[in-house]
Amino acid sequence: MISQLTTIDFIVLIASLLFLVAASAFAGRKKKDSEDYFMAGRSLRWWSVAGSIYGTNIHAQQIIGMLGIGYSIGFAQSHYEVLAVPAILILCYLFIPIYRKRSVFTLSQFLEHRYNEQARLAYTVLIVAFIVIQLIAGFYIGSRTLGLLFQGSSFEISYLQGILLIAGVTVLFTVYGGMDSVVVADNILTVLMIFTVLIVGVMTLTQPEIKGIDGLLALDHAQPADQQKMHLYLPADHPRLPWLGIFTGLNILHCFYWTTNQYQVQRVLAAASDRDAQLGTIAAGFLKLSIPFFSIASGVAAYYIFNHRFGAGSVKPDDAFLKLMATVVPSGYGIIGLTLAGLTCAIFSAIYSMMNSVTTLLAFDIYRKYLNRRASDRQTVQFGRLSAVAICAVATVLTLWTYDPASSDNFFLQLADQTSYIKPSLVAVFFVGILYAGAHPRAAVIAMLAGPVFGLLADLLYNHVLATIPAVRDLFGARLNFLYRVFIICTCCTLLLLGLSRRWKQGGPVKAPDLVLSAPGLARWIWIFLGLEGLLIVGVLTGLLRPQTAAWPGALIPMALFLSAYARKPAGGSLLASDLFYAGLLSSVTVWILFFFA
Incomplete structure (x- = not known):
């Protein structure tokens, strides 16, 4: 891939990477105490919360994996983005007000307040194990991606060299940075990744074989029913994405990721206020809804493009993203360099975001709790840095032991299964x-x-x-x-x-x-929503309504409910400044997608 870069692409790629490193280093240059190092001084505004959440969530393995599953399975993968919205709203209106009452550093500290010390320890052990599994996966897909990026150039690197490079950069950022550096890197990454997803998506959907999203839908609907890919719901016995599993198990996984997962929730714990935490989370939800159309649908489009140009089965799912870039993105304008910069930054950013959280857990829930109860801020930060080195070493060894770099399986689903x-x-x-x-x-x-x-x-x-x-x-x-x-x-x-x-x-x-x-009235609002939407679902299942027709009244229901809640507030303020308005809009878009692409 790198061999296709022109001079301007190289300049843009290198300049973008240098800017990321310089900005992150500048942000993390001063660390006063453990709250500054681990929680950015609890000063994040809503836009920083949104950028950091999105940058942590939409990383290289997410983009590559999402497009790869769209390529191999279809649009049903969009549930990993669309159905995150209910969990996002649960975080906003159930958990954020409760979590932020005690100014905790970790969710395990919250469990100690709610339950006991043993609950805190159990969570720490389980979530550290989960993050280590995520880190191992990040090392694998990151090294594999770097190998593809530099393939055929004088900078070509092996699978082992890629893993060691990622581990080394992660240690440097974690040791000398802290959460300030992570947030700055996440926000820069968010801009680059939005650009990358939009560019690759638009370029793919405008290919002559596709002719836009309408053309993709027409092309897909012209295929035999069992070969169509632009539908959200697959049979209940589907081996990867059964519709019944989507509405049961996947919703639980979304609740885990958005409400009980340390490295995601740490961003809202570090927000300057509850409102910043809520607005930032809602804004990240809007950003996530771009993924189904510009990444997953692009994967479906890539399936038809590759079959037409290169033959069926010519590209592995996890390699589809980079192959698509090489196929549809024009060279000579710096676009490839900028998109590769976003992808390269994402490889590192997601990993040291997780590393920041795992070191926070180890520092506060193990070191300060059991090993040195009188530890100073300086000693706590130092322990966090040393634990980063140890975790990276363990993750490096386990990556080489557990993953096959030549695998053609869907990495994203493998990872979800493992955890x-x-x-x-x-x-x-x-x-x-x-x-x-x-x-x-x-x-x-x-x-x-x-x-x-x-x-x-x-x-x-x-x-x-x-x-x-x-x-x-x-x-x-x-x-x-x-x-x-x-x-x-x-x-x-x-x-x-x-x-x-x-x-x-x-x-x-x-x-x-x-x-x-x-919140005694909350259950009533939920039952009203489910009852009204249930009537539309019955209409669709009985054939009285087309899903595309039901999408519009279905989208109006959540907006009406959130506007009703806004009207009941004693001092509502401006509607456009209210988090309830944007929560209603986010819900409406989500419901529309769930109906329209049935």
């Missing part, structure tokens, strides 16, 4: 904790640790017993899809937590009552 044993129990513990005052601390710890066990038992029971029943196999597939596993784990952990809590009822005052949600 699905850890996430659901955390969702159960957090949600029950803020919704049910009687949740028992000891029950929360047991439920949290039981998640992986429930997952393994679900695999064994389904794959070796239930799958032998023809009716079950025909409905859910020959093997248990990880999205169904997620739903089973979360359900079992929730029931276990509630059951043990009732059995061990203490009878005393509720622990941390300010951390339990008190």
Whole structure:
């Protein structure tokens, strides 16, 4: 890929990378205490929160993986972006007000306030394991991408060299930067990635084989029904993205990522105010909705372009993004250089964003809690830096051991499957904790640790017993899809937590009552929304309404509900300055997409 760059592309690429490094270094040049180093002094405004959330979420493996699945499976992958919106709104209006009451550094500290010290430790162990798995995956796809970028040039690097380069840069940024540097890098990356996604998307959709999004829909609908790719819903027994799993397990995964995941929620904990945290999160939601159209739909378009120009099966899913860039983006204008700069920055930025969070967890939940309770700010920061070096070393070894650089599997789905044993129990513990005052601390710890066990038992029971029943196999597939596993784990952990809590009822005052949600009217609004949307869904399923027709009234319902909530506020202020207006607009766009592309 790099061999196709012209002089202007090289200049733009190098200048962009140097600007990122210089800006991040400048932002992180002064570190006064642990709050400055780990939380950017809790001073982030909404635009910084939005840019950092998007930059952390939409990284290289996300862009490459999303387009690759659009290429190999289809538009149904959009659920990973579109259905994030409900979880984003849950974060905004349920969790942000509760999380920010205690000015915690980590979500494990929140669990200690809500439950006990053992709950804090259990979360730390599980989430550190999750982040390490993510880091290993980031090293793999990052090294593979760097190898493709520099392939055929005098700078060509091997898989091992790429991993070592990523590890080295990560250590440097983490040791000498801190969260200020991470946020600046994320915001620069957000601008570059939006440009990259838009350029590649527009260039792809305007190819003569495609002729725009309408042309893509017409081309796709002309294919046999079982070969069409521009639909959101796949059969319930689909091995990768079954529709029933989408609305059960995937929604739980979104709740994990947006409400209980340290390295994403740390951005809202570092916001200057609740309003900055909420507006920033909503703005990131709007940015995420660009991905289905300019990345996933581009992957579907790439499928038709590559089949026409190079033959079916000529490109691996994880290589589709770079092949598409080489195919549709014109050279000689600096565009390729800028898009490659965004992709290269994303490789590093996402990894040291995760590294910043894992060092925060280790510093506050292990070092200050158990190893040195009287540690100074300087000692805490120093421990965080040393732990970054150790984590990078471990991740390097495990990357070489666990991933095959020649693999043609869908990396993004592989990663989701690998981490699905850890996430659901955390969702159960957090949600029950803020919704049910009687949740028992000891029950929360047991439920949290039981998640992986429930997952393994679900695999064994389904794959070796239930799958032998023809009716079950025909409905859910020959093997248990990880999205169904997620739903089973979360359900079992929730029931276990509630059951043990009732059995061990203490009878005393509720622990941390300010951390339990008190919103009596919320359930009513949710039932109104579900009831009205349910009527439209029935109309679509019975054939009375076309999905494209139902999309418009479906989109008006959430906006009307949010405007009603705005009107009930005692001092609403300007509508266009209200977070409720933008939350309603975000919800409306989401519902429209879910209906229109049915």
